[in-house]
Amino acid sequence: MSPAWLADVLALGGDLLVVPLMLPVGGLLLGLVLGGRHLARVALALMVLGLAAALAVAAAVLQAGAPLHYELGGWSAPLGVGLKADGLSAVLLLISALVVLAVGIYAQRPFGVAPGTAETRSSLAFWMLLLGVWAGLNTVALGQDLFTLFVALELLTFSAVPLVALDGRAETLTAALRYLLFALLGSVLYLLGAVLFYGTFGTLDIALLATAIRGADPLPPALLAAASLMTVGLLAKTALFPLHLWLPPAHAGAPPAASAVLSALVVKGSFFLIVRIWFDLMPMLLTTTAAQILGALGVAAILYGGLLALRQARLKLLVAYSTLAQLGYLFLVFPLAAASEAAGSVDVLTGGMLQLVSHALAKAGMFLAAGLIAASLGQDQISALGGIARAMPITVLAFGLGGLALVGLEPSGAYLAKSLLDGPAAAGGQWWWGLAMSVGGLLTAAYLIRVFYHALAGFQLPPSLKRRPARYQELIALALALGALLLGLLPTELLGLVEIGRTGVELGGLR
Amino acid sequence: MTEFLLAAAVFVLGTVALGLVRILRGPTNADRMLAAQLLGTGGVAALLLLGVATGTSALAEVGLLLALLAAFASVAFVSGATSGGHTTSGGQAARGGEEPGRDAG
């Protein structure tokens, strides 16, 4: 069925993993030299290639039905550094490539360089930093070594922080600085955890560590310290509830294209590592109270973020607080997986990844739409949105569809995710997690209705727009939102991708 | 001999620790900087003593590095103190004023 060239590509096996790893890196290196006008085009071309590479990796993983492994430099694990693409990696690679490509198309206008002009500050910075974020995410997806993952996290941080400060106002600089300090604290705590792992087990490779931890009896005290340090560090980077202070101003102050990437992808990078640590490295600890704490924090984030989103006067801040709440859902994965049987835990993880993808698409679309509205009106006060739905119907539609996807209406990815999560919640007798999700959905609906109330009001009297958004930009936002809304229609075989490389049996066996 | 060299290193480190008082007390930034410079020399001496005592290779290189970068740091201080910092130089003048009272006779 598959053409010969596809078979050839899939036969590359592990070598295939080098492509997503090095494509953005190559972009960074070439981009700095090219600079100027070519950068936007070259970056876009690379992003198309990157999507193809991500698809190829996903296809290879699906075809093999098992994770792809690769030993860099030919050195095997405790000494060398390995790469691995399992279902989770493939999903992160795909969603990163997709969102980065969409943002890359959208940003051709705001961050392109007009013919005849030399390079500008913002265009060079934006494209380079976008490539940097992408490089960091791909490394996070594939890395199998705790220290390599640390470098990947730093790559992500160093690229994301300047994106926040891109417009150079004092306000966004403050937001960027606060973000940087949180992120650096997060990295250093993560590194501390990795150091303790090495000191106890003599390796940094996730698979080898998992084996060693499984064999350890009793569990060494360093393990607990390392796990908590790493988790807290990554939570600070993911902006889970009590460590969320930096996120709203940072995401709301960045240019829309940057906000979209930050909200959709960057915070997911550190979440992804939390999943890796808990599910791959020490699944037996999931059954402890730690998982309950993570879940409780998630619920707190859902409620707190939702309530604050309701109170925001500015559209972009509302979207940013909504991110806070949506991140909370992701953390319900931990207690639910702990509560369910082996097979159920895989379902839970699938639900979690689905929620991640759905939120990434929806939020990217919403931020892009909100950015278009803000640019057209010259401001983004929610109370002053009157008539905008008539002036910019496609944009408002994109925002609305994204919102519906967040609420979790029927065909959306979030709907499917919640139904996958609800089952284990009910089965495990932990109905309160399901209740939290429902309350969160109501809050989401409430703040979205508030936006629509204003956007649809004054229908007779369209506001005067400072400038019209480009049609293709509106369509990109719409496409992202639609993607999130229709995600639930994915065939089940594709959903099975997440399960590849999962070893749900172990979790059940240890309970 | 090893013990003697280590003891000398401890002694030099002790003088370094004593010199820290000048960094703590200031009063001017130039005082702090010169104390740091002095401690740099002490650090190089302690390093050489430790290195020879324990037979560490490449100790001369580390010493060279320290000496090079200590000089570099002082240059950075002087550049910063005279070009960038309006507040610093003002602060220095005001705080340096405490000094004449304790002058020697």
Place this chain on the structure above:
Amino acid sequence: MSLALDLFTIMSVALGALFFLAGTVGLLRFPDTLTRLHALTKADNLGLGLIVLGLLPQVGSVVAGLGLIAVWLLALLAGATVGQLLAGAVPPSESRQSHREGSRP
């Protein structure tokens, strides 16, 4: 022979350490920034020189010994110029005035 060399090392290193102490004492006791700078440029460099001299018999090879001397020369160069630099960074008006007052007999 070896005993004489060891004795030489002990004498030289001990004397060098003493100069470090002198530099630190000067740093703490001298009344103002500029007089303290004298301690920086003079006592510690001599201390480092003596320690290097004392260590020479203890390192295995001629090259290693020459490397130590290079460290000292570099520190000497840095000390001489950095002392001047820091002196230039002391606000002239205020410090000079304080001296004129302070140096009245």
Place this chain on the structure above:
Amino acid sequence: MSGTTLFGLCGAALVGLGLYGLICHPGVLRKILAFNLIGSGVFLLFGVIAKRGGGALAAAGAGVDGDPVPQALVITGLVVAFAATAIAVALLLRLVELGGRDTLEDEAPRRAPPPPGRRS
């Protein structure tokens, strides 16, 4: 107690100290310093682990007595920490240049600033 263990405890204390400074210090420059302090504490712990794991290479005559893997990683970490400090300092200086303050406190201070005179 061996010197190596002592340095390990020292690293632990530095992490705690830096953590306190990072959370409690209002000034951004001091937060950056505190971050560097935590970083060096972590590196020190790694160095202690490297030292404990040494010995085999010394026997092999490589001239280095310690586990080279953590040492290599610390070198990498130091470079990354320098880059982080450079970004933070540049952000801070730009913020001050634009008329911002060198702190991340909210504009209305919760407590009255201390009087400018001496407080010792």
Place this chain on the structure above:
Amino acid sequence: MSMAPAVDAGLALLILGLGLWIIAARSNFAAVVGFMTYGLMLALVWVRLTAVDVAMTEAALGAGLTGVLLLGAAARLPAEAPGGGPGAGLRVLVAVLCVGVAAALAGVVLSLPEPAPSLAPLVAENLPPTGVKNPVTGVLLAHRAIDTLLETVVLIPALIGVWALAADRAWGARPGALTPRPSSSSLTLLAQVLPPFGILVGVHLVWAGADEPGGKFQGAAVLAAMWVLVVMAGLADLPKVTNRLMRYTLVLGPLVFVAIGLAGIWTAGAFLALPAGYAKPLIVLIEVVLTLSVALMLGLLLAGPPKERA
């Protein structure tokens, strides 16, 4: 009685005291100077831990370049640290938390397994194929080459991040954080005499790094320091941020590294693998080109965002 424990105890006390000072000092500047001295003492600790490579990096980067960076910041900020911060009650709470963290870590340190797990034997066994004799260099450029590659790549977004803080119209200007000091004859003399020696030290560290302690990061830091010294003395200009040659040099090192790594797929069977027999010359080549790029990056990170000169 042996003196070695006394040395260690003295160093540990010094480090802790300086750490305390860095946190507690009132003036920013005093804290920064304390930090530089702290870095110096840490270099001594690394020598005690027999990690000479790290001691060099700490001296060059940790104490030297970071110290200069912070010194420049302290000079441009108000002398006193701003007041405020959390209230007394919260401070006590945080202090308790931090003491708890430190105590827990101390407990972990004391309970680390004995004998310590180590990759040292594995490195010793796998060092010969790399052709280098310094195991740290072997780990950095062969066994864990990906970390080294990514870490030089990390410096690029960091540099872009610093540049991005420029004003829009200053794009194309020269970096502005290092303002040359006008006409100081002693500074000029130092900047005229020191750099040739510094260059030799830097080149030596890189060249010898394959077999002895040293390597590209240490060498690059020294070269960057010498470059910045010359700039601060006003003897040379920094390149404009749009300078082509500079940009090519910035990416040269990582680009060669990636190219050799990719070639490894065909010549040695894996990405970043080095073909047998050519490992050492390739490692030296990578080190040399990386040194150029990293030195330039470190210097530019110090030099700050571009700024229009009045």
Place this chain on the structure above:
Amino acid sequence: MLRSALGRWALLFGFWLLLAGPWDGASWREALPDLAVGLLAGSLATWVSLRLLPPTPERIRYGALLRLASQFLGKSIVAGFDIARRAFDPRLPLRPGYLDYPVRIPPSPDRAAFGALTSLTPGTLAVGSDEKDHLVYHCLDLDQPNAASLASDEALLLRIRFADSAQ
């Protein structure tokens, strides 16, 4: 030009030999690459040195240079003792003050070198230059014959290059 370039190259290459120590190696063949890199690095350093500090046409008298070096070595030792004596003395015998020294060396790297060297001699520290022909010194003890000592040092330095102006 060529002369001073060669001189510097020799000096810098000597410094490289110090660092690299190729004759420590086992065999001549092993030391060869070291030497080759040294030649290259030395040339690079020389080029930088010539760029930063262009040579002057006058010739250097190496005899005078040697004498200067030995004298300053001696003086810096005396200076160390001087500081130690004053620091340890309970009465702290200092009479600090400024001295305007009319300098004969024209503004040049030579003058800066003079300032640096005299900062190592007992009791004097070059602080800056007030006017064109004056160097300002800070003295630890104004009762010492500071100016005379400076003058003799200056004469010695002048002899290295300007043979005629030396007394």
